[in-house]
Amino acid sequence: MAAQSAEGGLSFDPMAQFQVKPLGGDGVVNWFTFTNAALWTSFAVAVVFILLVVGTSKRAVVPGRMQSVAELAYGFIYKMVEDICGKEGVKYFPYIMTLFMFIVCANFLGLIPTAFTPTSHFAVTIPLALLVFLGVTILGFVKNGASFLGLFWVSSAPLALRPALALIELISYFVRPVSHSIRLAGNVMAGHAVIKVFAGFAALTIVSPVAILGITAMYGLEVLVSFIQAYVFTILTCVYLKDALHPSH
């Protein structure tokens, strides 16, 4: 940072964009304070509402633009759930659709300059991942009883190896929510921070064309990442759900 001040005016703080600030009020963040995080979270809800409810309000047999998008999203997630979890998984389709719509809308809204991205915070992704983890684990035990533990007992492996494998499976099972949440938040955070770093470099005349090109390229990548991370989160949820429904290895 010494170098930066020497160059004059080049100061950037890539993490400032993730600050949670109360909108109005005295700056104290209570659990119910309406912060920028709350604002953009509610924007995500609004977008889901506009897309899936207002967009389909005509119930047209020949769909318009919004309705096509809504139907695409529906078909996309429905097919994913059905392909991975089978027919029994379709019951849980609304929950998975909820996760997907929230994440994808929050991700894309976060790409608007000066926006706040709820999904870049572990405070959001860890509850989401824990929700999936706990839900799936409880569901597995409720559906299969003790035979759910067969998930960790690799019956196709030699008997001598099974305890070791069981330990590894157990660890990897409990690492699931960790990687599940950190993947999403980390990807989103990384992209936004890198864009911010490029934006900081854009203040230097010499490198600014490169920096602006970099911002453009990163932005394109981020659009892709926003969707892919939502997709990956959803598909992993489906995979975990499949494990709970059919624990046999």
Added chain:
Amino acid sequence: MATETTQGDGLADAIGVAEHSGGSTGMPQLDFTHWGNQMFWLALALIAIYLILSRVALPRIAAVLAERQGTITNDIAAAEDLTNKADAAEAAYDQALVDARAEAQRIIAAAKADMQADLDAAIAKADTQIAAKSAESEKAISEIRAGAVESVKAVAKDTVKEIVAAMGGKADAKTVTAAVTARMKG
């Protein structure tokens, strides 16, 4: 960190680095003071989205998709129906064409037969007329011929009488007649 604060800060000051200051915000993600806030709003958002989806959006989209599937199926069935109808119409048209052709053939045959009959009748009538005419002519000719023979006979008799008279003989009418008749026959 706190244990080495004095030395660390001194060094940092010496080289002009302001640790955790100068606008650096640290990592807001690890600021646990507002986790409760974010989780609260997240829970609210998820519940809202779940209600929106399960109460309104998903049933509606499913209904629209089912309706479209139904419409497509119906349309395909209707198209099938129309194709069948078109096929039937074509068959009927072909049948009508065949019938019409047969009718036309029949009418042509009848007309031909009529014409033939008329023609035959006309020919027969003409034949009889011609026969009558030729018989009449025949008769006229034979009459004329008979008339001519009689005239020739008379002329021959007269000529014979004259010749005989001129020769100085006396013509016996009976002999002359017989001679002329004999001559005429020969």
Added chain:
Amino acid sequence: MEGQLAHIGAGIAALGTGIAAIGVGNVAASFLGGALRNPSAAAAQTATLFIGIAFAEALGIFSFLVALLLMFAV
């Protein structure tokens, strides 16, 4: 002093993201190689591809996170 060491550590940790990129590239390359051999089976495996990429990338994200922690939270 500690701050400088943390920054150096962050730089080293950031290398992990590049190494994870090799892993992601491997996943994609293997998928593409398999897909070109048997294109008819490729479409059914795109989900598996994304899961593989996600797992490979998650580890890179972990090292990125370590770098961030060293930069901003230590």
